[in-house]
Amino acid sequence: MPEVIFPGPEGRLEGRYHPAKQKDAPIAIVLHPHPQFGGTMNNRVVYNLHYAFHQIGFSVLRFNFRGVGRSQGDYDQGVGELSDAAAALDYLQQLNPDSKHTWVAGFSFGAWIGMQLLMRRPEVTGFISASPPANMYDFTFLAPCPSSGLIVNGTADRVAPPADTQALVGKLHEQKGITITHHEIEGAGHFFEEPHMxxxxxxVQTYVKRRLTENSR
Structure with a gap:
């Protein structure tokens, strides 16, 4: 997979970019878990989500937040990381000016950042939020949530308890104009260890394919 270096708010950001064959292919960025707890773009969930999107026909970018790997800068409590995600989306859009669909996917801390990015970027047409840490971070900024998406978590998640995710989904279901799909995987932990991956x-693939089909009608 091609390594890429692109400009971020605090210097260069390191990523992996997998282009689709079609010039007008949909695009997606995938955001990794918490930098201070070992989160990188090579996290297994992030890596597998990246390939899941690419197999459907997306041009996909995953990258390291500031201070991780070869990305410059220092951890910034999520504020700077949101700016990094916006820069990554800018870069991906520049590479794919003919794309009609933009998706954001995030895992754990990355899910929190991804949901914030939705609020800033009206062109985002769908999202995947895997194991969102609704017990650790405030998601009330999703008022209203601007696009439909999938929230997926495990019933045995001890990092982000299912009850908190269910409460988040419940609040989002009250909003009009969007559809939040929730899939809770029986027995899966925070990291979707085998056989739950x-x-x-x-x-994720079933949901994204369905959305793309609906949007193409």
Whole structure:
């Protein structure tokens, strides 16, 4: 997979970019978990989500937030990381000016950043939020949530308890004009350890394919 270096708010950002064959292919960025707890773009969930999107026909970019790997800068409590995500989306859009669909996917801390990015970027047409840490971070900024998406988590998640995710989904279901799909995977932990990874990826691909089909009618 091609390594890429692109400009971020605090210097260069390191990423991996996988272009689709079609020039007007949909695009997606994938955001990794918490930088201070070992989160990188090579996290297994992030890596597998990246390939899941590419297999559907997306041009996909995943990258390291500031201070991770070869990305410059220092951890910034999520504020700077949101700016990094916006820069990554800018870069991906520049590479794919003919794309009609833009998706944001994030895992754990990356899900929190991704949901914030939705609020800033009206062109985002769909999102995947895997194991959102609704117990650790405030998601009330999603008022209203600007696009429909999939929230997926495990019933055995001890990092981000299912009850908190269910409460988040419940609040989003009250909003009009969007549809939040929620898939809770029985027995899966925060990191979707085997054999639950394939179930999670299948759920994501099924959902994204359905949305693309609906949008093409």
């Amino acid at each position: 394939e179930t999670m990826l299948g759920s």
